[in-house]
Every structure is written in C-alpha cells, then in structure tokens.
C-alpha cells in the first residue's frame with residue numbers, strides 16, 4: 001500500500017500558542033498519499049488545534065505546511081478547500097434548517113449568483129452517495145437527521161468539494177457500530193482512490209483497525225509515529241498517557257444498601273419526531289449499584305435519560321426518585337447528577353466561564369450566594385478545587401468553556417455533576433470523546449459514587465465499558481428492555497444478540 | 509468587502525478579545541461615523557465642519573449638554589430594560605408600548621389634584637405608571653413564556669395597540685382629555701406632580717439620574733445576584749438552564765416584565781419631566797430607539813449609559829448641525845442607524861471568528877452571497 005511513498009501533506013515545526021496554553025509545540029508530521037494516518041493523544045493534547053491550522057481556521061505562530069511538496073499558506077477554510085483539504089469537525093456545524101443538499105452546496109460560489117439551480121447539484125450529490133455507500137436524503141432538513149447521517153453529510157460535503165485529504169476529528173464518537181463499519185468501508189474506498197485520511201479517535205480498536213500509521217501527540221508535541229502493524233495497545237497507551245492504563249473490570253466491595261432510589265413503572269415516551277421511543281419501561285436502580293444500559297445508539301437511551309431528569313414529557317407511567325415524583329424533583333436539580341450525551345446542548349453554557357459552569361446548579365446556595373449576592377471568590381475557589389480534582393485542562397477558571405478542548409468540556413460537566421454528591425447519577429455516554437486516562441478516571445469517579453451509596457445509571461454504547469463497570473446490565477432495543485443480567489456473569493455474546501433484538505433464553 | 513473585514517478579524521487575534529470586552533461598540537461607532545462622513549460629503553458639506561457643529565450642539569454649553577441629558581433620560585431607562593432582555597436572549601421590543609401605558613398611568617394620577625406633598629404625588633404617579641406598564645406587559649410576556657409566541661411579534665403588536673389606546677384616552681369625552689382642545693391631548697399634570705427643574709433656563713429634570721441608577725443597579729443585578737445569573741444562563745443556553753433547575757418560563761416572564769417596568773418609568777419620566785401632557789405620538793419612536801441603544805451596548809447595562817448618551821448627543825447635536833451647515837436633520841437618524849449596523853456587523857464577524865476558532869467552520873462570506 002505504501003511502497004511508493006508520496007507525501008500528500010507535510011507539517012513542519014508547527015507551533016500554536018493560546019493565552020496561557022502552548023497547544024502545539026513544534027509539531028512535525030506527514031501524511032502519505034493513499035494512507036490513513038491516525039492521530040492519538042489525550043484530551044487537550046492539541047489534535048483539533050493542529051487540524052484547525054491545516055484547515056485554515058487558526059494561523060500557526062510558526063511552522064510550515066506543504067501540500068504535495070509545495071509550501072502553502074492556508075489563511076482560510078476557503079483556501080484549504082481549494083487545496084483539496086476537507087474536514088469533519090468534532091462538533092459539527094450544519095445549518096439545521098437547511099436541507100442536506102443546501103448544506104452541501106452552501107459556500108460554493110455558484111456560476112449565476114442570482115439563481116439557485118439545485119438540479120445538477122442534486123445529481124452529483126446522489127452519485128456521491130451511491131459511490132461511497134453513504135446515503136442521505138438530499139431534501140430532508142438537517143435537524144431531522146440522526147447524528148450518524150449528519151456525519152455522512154459532512155463527509156459528502158467534503159467529497160463534493162473533491163477533497164483529496166480528509167480530516168475526520170473523532171468521527172466515530174457519535175456512530176453506531178454498524179455506521180462505524182460503513183464509515184470504514186468508505187474510508188478504505190477513499191484511500192484506494194489515492195486520497196488520504198487523517199483519523200482522530202480515542203478508541204484504540206478503531207485506530208488499530210483502520211490506520212496505516214499512527215502519530216501520538218502529548219502536551220502539544222509529537223511523541224512518536226509508528227506503523228500500525230507494529231503498534232500494540234499497551235505501548236500506544238503508554239505513549240499517550242505516559243503510564244500504563246487498565247480497562248479491566250474493577251474490583252469493588254459488594255453492595256450493602258438495598259433502598260430503591262430510582263423506580264420507573266410502565267414508562268412511555270416519544271422521541272423528538274413524535275414516535276414512541278420508550279415502551280413500558282420498568283426499571284429500578286438501588287442505592288450503591290451501577291446499572292449499565294447497553295444498546296445500539298438510538299434505541300431509546302436518550303429518551304430514557306431525559307425522562308428521568310425531567311427534560312422530556314412522559315406519555316405514560318411513573319418515575320419516582322427516592323419516593324418523590326420526578327416532576328417535583330425537577331425543581332431541585334440536586335437530586336440527580338446528569339451527564340448528558342450532548343454536552344454542548346444540555347450540559348454546558350459555552351460562553352460562561354469554567355467557574356460559572358461549575359456552579360450552574362448551586363449558584364443560589366451558600367457559599368456561592370450569601371445575603372443575596374453572588375460571591376465570585378467562593379465560586380472561583382470551588383472551581384479551582386474541581387479543576388485540580390478532575391484534572392480539567394484550562395488556563396484558568398475564568399476562561400469561557402468554549403475555549404476548552406472537547407474532552408475537557410466533558411470533564412467540566414462530570415466534575416459539576418459528581419461533586420454535588422447526588423443520590424442518583426445518570427451518566428449518558430459519559431466517556432464519549434474522553435481520552436484513555438480520562439475514561440479511566442470517570443470510571444473511577446462513578447465507582448466512587450456507587451461506593452458512597454449513589455444509584456448510578458450508566459448508559460453507554462461501548463459494550464466493553466458497560467461490562468467492566470456495571471453491577472447489573474440491561475439491554476435496550478427499540479424502546480424496550482430486552483433483558484437483564486448480572487454484571488459479573490454477563491456474557492458478551494448474549495448481550496450482543498440482545499442489542500440486535502434477538503431474545504435469548506433468560507440467563508440466570 | 510465583507511471578506512476584508514473578516515480577514516482583519518481572523519488574523520489579528522488580539523483585537524478579538526479587546527473587542528469583546530467593550531471596544532467592539534467603539535469600533536462600530538467609529539465605522540458608522542466614518543460612513544456618515546462619507547454621506548455628508550456626498551451632500552456637499554465638509555464632514556469635519558458638520559461634525560464640529562454637532563459636537564458644539566451637544567457639548568458646546570451647559571445648556572446644550574442639559575438638553576443632551578434630557579433626551580438621554582428615556583433612552584437610558586428604556587434601553588436598560590431592553591438590555592436585560594438581550595442578556596436573557598429575549599427581544600423585548602415593546603418599550604414603545606410600555607412607555608404609552610406608563611404615560612397614561614402617570615398622567616391619570618398626575619392630572620388629579622391630590623392634597624399631598626409633591627414628592628408623594630410624584631411617587632404615586634410613578635407607581636401608577638409602573639402598574640399600568642407591567643399589566644400591559646403581562647400579555648405579551650405571558651404569551652412568550654407560557655405559550656411560546658415569538659416575543660418580537662407579541663411585543664410589537666402591543667405597541668400599536670398602546671398607541672391607539674392612548675389616542676382614544678386623550679380624545680373627548682374621556683375624562684383625561686383636555687376639553688375643547690384643537691389637538692387631542694390630556695389635561696396638564698398638576699404642578700405637584702411635575703419633576704423639579706435642575707438647571708434654570710433648561711428643561712433638565714432628574715430623569716437622567718433615575719436612568720443612571722437603573723443602569724448601575726441592573727448591572728449589579730445581572731452580575732451579582734442569583735436572579736441575574738439565571739438570566740445570563742437563560743441567554744446562553746435555555747435547554748441547559750431548564751435542566752439546571754431554572755424555571756425558564758417564570759424567568760422569561762420576569763425579564764420581560766422588568767423591561768415593561770422600565771418602559772413604564774421611562775414614559776412617566778417623559779410626561780412628568782418634560783411633556784406634562786399625554787398625547788398620541790408623544791414618544792415618537794423613543795421606544796424603538798431604546799432597542800437600538802441596547803443593541804449598541806451589546807446588552808450591557810453599563811454600555812447602555814454610553815450608548816444612550818451617544819444617541820442623544822447625536823440627536824441634540826444634529827439639530828445644530830442642520831441649522832449651521834444645512835445637512836438635513838434626517839442625516840442624524842441615518843448616522844445612528846449606520847452606527848448600529850456597524851456595531852452589529854462587528855459583533856457578527858466577531859462571533860463568526862469565535863465559531864471558526866472553536867466550534868466549526870463555515871464560509872460565511874459566501875453564505876450571504878449564495879443565499880442572495
């Protein structure tokens with residue numbers, strides 16, 4: 001595959017400094033024609049920043065970029081596109097109210113600026129869909145698309161502009177396994193055509209599967225580049241985090257409490273499109289246990305979580321938290337710690353500071369408010385403590401959250417929700433976008449909550465972590481609970497089948 | 509052209525942060541004034557001498573400045589009412605209507621010959637103004653908060669209703685109306701309800717002091733109280749606010765009602781301090797101007813002080829400019845509008861820059877081009 005080593009893109013000595021952070025420190029790397037280059041690194045290591053520089057969104061303080069051997073200056077995304085670079089962002093941004101097709105052609109200067117003739121564009125779009133087996137209905141408004149489809153759309157958008165180098169920033173974080181497979185097929189096709197792909201992910205399995213070489217970044221500098229064939233999981237983990245990391249099932253004291261904290265009876269709810277998403281859910285979570293919810297994304301997990309925290313109306317059934325009706329609980333958010341799957345939409349206030357974000361549930365209580373006045377000093381102190389405890393990488397507590405890396409934004413939510421010591425914790429895709437070390441520490445924090453006596457509902461599409469963390473596992477499929485089993489004894493094959501809707505004999 | 513402006517912002521990272529911290533309106537205003545100078549030059553007048561005349565008209569004498577302060581009074585009060593809405597992500601553009609409602613309230617009590625001390629009469633008039641305006645604002649505020657009606661539509665509609673309601677109130681045979689007057693208007697308010705004049709030979713009344721206090725108080729409310737914190741949360745992320753336990757509907761209602769209250773006070777100040785009668789068109793767009801003032805200030809209550817003064821200086825100076833140089837009076841309105849547009853433009857490119865840096869791409873310059 002890589003016999004003729006032609007370099008598609010090369011970065012040399014890229015340095016980028018933000019106020020208080022050295023995001024990229026003399027980074028050099030290259031990407032060959034027809035290869036998939038993996039980019040691995042902790043949260044805040046500088047991966048997204050580096051790619052944003054390549055895409056013209058940031059200007060490097062120093063360093064050079066070469067495209068096919070020629071030095072270039074990329075001062076805007078328009079220039080990047082002209083140079084054949086496409087990028088799918090970590091938090092992608094499509095215009096919600098436009099159709100898929102409109103989003104794709106958005107920003108392409110048309111030949112006749114006064115008329116919008118979509119017919120040829122549609123033809124080209126559909127042929128791309130077919131060619132790469134990534135079908136998206138061109139006429140549907142983007143907000144109706146699932147995250148997976150939105151991802152296809154972002155990729156199609158780049159291909160429509162004939163990108164020869166495609167940057168995918170954590171593309172699989174939001175995909176179901178089968179969508180992931182589909183993506184990989186498309187990537188393989190792209191590289192066969194001689195295009196190159198830069199693939200950023202925190203999931204080692206994927207990186208090992210799809211990439212040809214892997215460059216590891218830590219604290220803004222390159223630790224090393226290895227051919228994937230020679231790479232092993234422990235070695236990569238060590239390069240990345242700087243210490244060995246284990247994802248095995250964690251030892252734990254057996255649960256002693258038995259009080260039910262969360263009791264759901266015959267709960268029904270609709271999804272955003274008004275279709276039934278939860279059908280008669282009966283579920284109890286007791287104090288001191290972690291109940292894992294396995295399942296392919298989009299089978300009602302989001303609705304389940306939102307019903308419990310009161311963000312979604314039930315169409316039937318009842319939910320009680322510590323004996324109180326959930327509707328009354330809503331008024332006092334300290335009952336539930338919620339780590340939402342969509343952190344930017346629900347969990348964070350992007351233009352408020354880190355310190356302010358950490359108190360959005362408690363700002364009105366002492367010590368943050370005394371005699372009716374907010375005490376910023378207490379708020380800052382609180383923030384500094386959590387920043388340390390949860391290892392949030394930020395120049396200071398007074399930085400707007402929007403400036404943090406994706407994983408560190410997630411840590412802000414985790415820190416706020418766990419530090420309040422709520423009786424019930426709902427963690428929905430809590431480790432999405434987190435690096436290896438951070439995943440481990442979130443797991444440890446959840447375990448600590450459990451041992452403290454909290455009831456924890458752990459929703460994840462990563463079967464591996466559900467199995468390693470849960471005391472009890474339930475599997476959701478099309479809005480129903482397909483089965484339930486003990487965490488210690490769970491069989492990954494049985495769960496896998498249930499996730500696909502196959503009912504197996506009940507396992508003891 | 510848009511392109512160039514964008515580029516400037518993208519490649520000069522330093523300016524961005526400054527701009528966010530308050531330089532942004534200044535840059536916008538500067539651009540607006542430059543563009544205005546261009547227009548003045550087009551009409552055949554030396555822009556420099558026009559602006560000098562304007563400055564003189566606004567700051568040339570204590571009387572001139574008193575005039576600026578009088579004009580600034582309703583803008584300060586109304587503007588800060590809009591500003592708190594902006595912070596909560598709400599476009600409370602009903603100030604004009606609240607001003608009318610407040611004026612009627614203040615007028616009714618002010619006209620009555622009450623056997624009380626002036627200070628009491630004035631306070632009662634203000635309370636009536638507040639009561640009227642808040643009740644007036646309840647409708648649209650409720651529609652927005654509890655029925656999901658777009659607040660721009662709801663509040664603007666009510667403006668028209670308020671204007672015609674006022675007209676009806678001051679027509680005979682309504683008790684407020686001046687009997688036998690040629691032009692429909694209310695009777696004169698009682699001497700005890702008049703705001704005192706602070707400077708001989710001018711109409712300077714304490715309205716601007718009320719305005720300054722309102723701006724400072726609301727600044728502190730926004731920054732230092734739980735209520736203000738909730739308001740800012742709501743403005744940044746309504747869904748997140750709901751989850752975090754904010755009663756979003758109630759918060760919206762309160763914020764809109766604070767706007768109404770401010771509008772009422774603003775109307776009362778105009779009546780008790782300056783106009784002394786209620787009639788149709790007595791505010792003549794001041795309520796809408798308050799929206800522009802708040803926009804120029806980026807929703808910052810302290811910024812409202814600067815922008816209200818700027819607007820009123822422009823207005824007051826504009827009259828002098830038009831007398832001395834022959835540039836038409838409407839030019840000042842054009843300049844005002846230009847400043848607002850540029851401030852919004854700078855803010856827009858600023859926001860885009862942030863989005864580019866942090867969240868995502870989007871070739872905005874071409875977006876506009878394509879949609880056109």
Ligand SMILES: Nc1ncnc2c1ncn2[C@@H]1O[C@H](COP(=O)(O)OP(=O)(O)OP(=O)(O)O)[C@@H](O)[C@H]1O
Nearest residue numbers: 018023043044045046047048049403404405406407
């Ligand atoms: N616009 C910005 N202003 C200030 N600091 C920034 C900005 N963008 C990124 N940073 C900082 O630069 C560092 C690198 O961030 P970057 O987003 O590149 O990390 P990342 O490797 O993509 O992490 P993740 O895996 O969490 O997405 C972080 O410390 C982040 O806080």
Ligand SMILES: [Mg+2]
Nearest residue numbers: 048090405406
């Ligand atoms: Mg990133």
